[in-house]
Amino acid sequence: MEKFAKLTELVSAGGCAAKIGPxxxxxxxxxxxxxxxxxxxVGLDPADDAAVYRLNDDTAIIQTLDxxxxxxxxxxLFGQIAAANALSDVYAMGGRPLLAMNIFAFPCGLGAxxxxxxxxxxxxxxxxxxxxxVGGHSLEDKEPKYGLSVCGLVHPDRLITGAGAKPGDYLIxxxxxxxxxLTTALRGRVVDEAGIGGPLAEAIExxxxxxxxxxAAGANAATDVTGxxxxxxxxxxxxxxxVSARLEAASLPVWPQAVELADKYQPGGTKRNADHFGxxxxxxxxxxxxxxxxxxxxxxSGGLLISVAEDRLEGLLAELRSRSVSTAAVVGRIGPxxxxxxxxxx
Ligand code: CO
Ligand code: CO
Ligand code: CO
Numbered sequence: 093m094e095k096f097a098k099l100t101e102l103v104s105a106g107g108c109a110a111k112i113g114p115x116x117x118x119x120x121x122x123x124x125x126x127x128x129x130x131x132x133x134v135g136l137d138p139a140d141d142a143a144v145y146r147l148n149d150d151t152a153i154i155q156t157l158d159x160x161x162x163x164x165x166x167x168x169l170f171g172q173i174a175a176a177n178a179l180s181d182v183y184a185m186g187g188r189p190l191l192a193m194n195i196f197a198f199p200c201g202l203g204a205x206x207x208x209x210x211x212x213x214x215x216x217x218x219x220x221x222x223x224x225x226v227g228g229h230s231l232e233d234k235e236p237k238y239g240l241s242v243c244g245l246v247h248p249d250r251l252i253t254g255a256g257a258k259p260g261d262y263l264i265x266x267x268x269x270x271x272x273x274l275t276t277a278l279r280g281r282v283v284d285e286a287g288i289g290g291p292l293a294e295a296i297e298x299x300x301x302x303x304x305x306x307x308a309a310g311a312n313a314a315t316d317v318t319g320x321x322x323x324x325x326x327x328x329x330x331x332x333x334x335v336s337a338r339l340e341a342a343s344l345p346v347w348p349q350a351v352e353l354a355d356k357y358q359p360g361g362t363k364r365n366a367d368h369f370g371x372x373x374x375x376x377x378x379x380x381x382x383x384x385x386x387x388x389x390x391x392x393s394g395g396l397l398i399s400v401a402e403d404r405l406e407g408l409l410a411e412l413r414s415r416s417v418s419t420a421a422v423v424g425r426i427g428p429x430x431x432x433x434x435x436x437x438x
Contacts, residue, residue, distance in 0.1 A: 099162035099170060099206075100279050102199065103235045105360055107163035107173075107275060107392035111319035113364035134185075139254030139315065139332035141181040144246065152248045156181040159195045159239020163275040163392055164285055164292065167206045171213020172296040174238045177318065177393035179221050182244035183303035184316040184396055186252035189221045189244045194228025197237040210238050221298055250307060257313040257333035257399035261426040264408065266302045266419050267294055267395025269322055269386045270350025277357040283349070291347050294418075295393040302396045305411035310404050317394035321365045323373050323387050326397060327435055330372075330426075333399075336434040339424030341380035344387070354385040361390035374433035387437060395419065399426055 100106055112120070126136050133152055134144040142156035158178040162170045175192075182189045194214065198207050218225050223242070274288045285292060299316060306314060313333060315325045322344070330337055365388040375381050400408045405422070412420040424437075 098165040099167060099236060100165055103161035105161065106279060107160050107272070107390070110161045111361065111390070113361070114320055114324060114368040115364070133248060133251060134253055137253070137255065137332060139328040140185065141316070142185055144185065144251055146248045150247060152246050152251060154182050154185055154187040154244040154246055155241070157195070157239070157241040159237050160392065161235055161237055164278065166285060167209035168213035169285070169292065169296070171210040171238060172217050173292070173393050175214035175217035175240055176296050176298055178240035178242050179217065179223070180299045180316040180393060182242050183299040184252070184314050185246060186250055186303060186307050186314070187244035187246035189218070189223035189242050191243045192218045192223050192225050192240045194225060194230070195237070195239050195241060196228055196230040197233035199234055199236065200232050202236070214238065214240065217296065217298065221300060252306060252311055252314045254313055254315045254329040255332040257329055257335050257426045258401065259335055259426055259428045260402055261312055261399040262402060262405045262422055263337065263339065263424045263426065264398045264400060265317070265322070265345060265395055265421050265423050266299070266398070266412070266417055267297070267317070268345040268347045268419055269389055269391065270347035271295055271391050271394065272359045272361065272389040273350040273353050273357050273385065274347060275392070276359045277353045280357060282353065282357065288349065299396050301415035301417050302412065305408060305415050305417065306396070306398055309400070309408035309411045311398050311400045311408065313399040315397050317391050317397050319361060319390045320369070321362070321388040321390055322397070323435060324365050324369045327369050327372050329397070329399065330434055334429050336427040336430035337424055338427060339435070339437045341375070341377060341383050341437050343421055343423050344383060345419050345421040346383065346386050350386060350389070358385050359390055362388045365390065372432045373435045373437065376436060376438045380437040
């Protein structure tokens with residue numbers, strides 16, 4: 093038997109922290125022609141990670157794609173996290189996944205068993221989502237990468253985007269922050285996978301129940317919190333909706349271990365996020381300052397951030413509870429249009 097490197101040792105950055113930074117991405121995309129069409133309900137809008145196209149009055153398709161490098165060594169677990177993360181962009185729009193295709197790039201030397209375990213992990217989450225894997229594409233690559241392109245369905249009238257937040261809305265977050273810090277500590281061999289079992293179990297949790305609760309209760313806007321961190325994804329929502337927000341740092345759900353490790357184990361993406369979104373963000377309290385590494389921490393398969401009208405808040409919380417969504421933290425409120433800093437965390 094050959095001995096192979098651990099998955100996370102083959103990559104220079106893990107998970108959504110491996111994303112191109114928001115500033116660089118803006119530069120790359122700035123010259124591109126943006127196509128529009130009457131039935132294209134969501135295109136290259138920066139607040140949304142998926143595109144939505146209306147087929148008829150009752151049906152729109154959601155198309156999305158997400159893949160990244162391993163954040164854990166266990167190949168089955170990596171497959172599960174990557175698939176839950178890719179499916180999440182459909183859930184964030186209130187949709188239901190229908191079909192998925194694998195995107196798979198691995199060093200062949202890792203061995204068929206390891207590679208199959210990644211695909212099996214992904215397939216298990218796609219099956220749980222009630223969707224079908226119908227193909228994919230693979231290549232050999234020194235740095236492993238895995239993810240899915242997902243096609244989902246939504247009723248055009250029940251589509252939820254990042255552009256609908258309204259002043260007075262409450263903001264709800266459905267998973268704790270800090271996975272980027274924890275998986276950076278994992279790469280540093282400071283913790284092992286068993287030691288961060290709770291956060292990893294949450295990372296493989298589908299955002300399906302949260303999406304169903306949102307559809308049942310009615311929400312004005314939503315996004316999933318991934319590589320740009322809480323502040324980045326919220327700011328994309330604020331900018332698209334033309335509103336501001338105030339969060340209460342003490343109400344943010346965080347992994348306690350991540351708070352402990354935050355000084356020493358920040359992924360590279362944290363600084364990129366803070367550099368890019370920091371000018372729009374003001375941290376006014378000592379608590380908010382202390383949580384800065386978590387506020388900008390790139391999440392992989394993070395929770396939904398939901399903007400809900402005041403008169404629907406209790407209904408949404410009840411729907412989340414009845415579906416056993418373990419985290420449903422009311423973290424702040426939407427305010428009127430404002431100049432920068434339009435995101436204030438106190
Ligand atoms: Co995405
Ligand atoms: Co997303
Ligand atoms: Co092909």
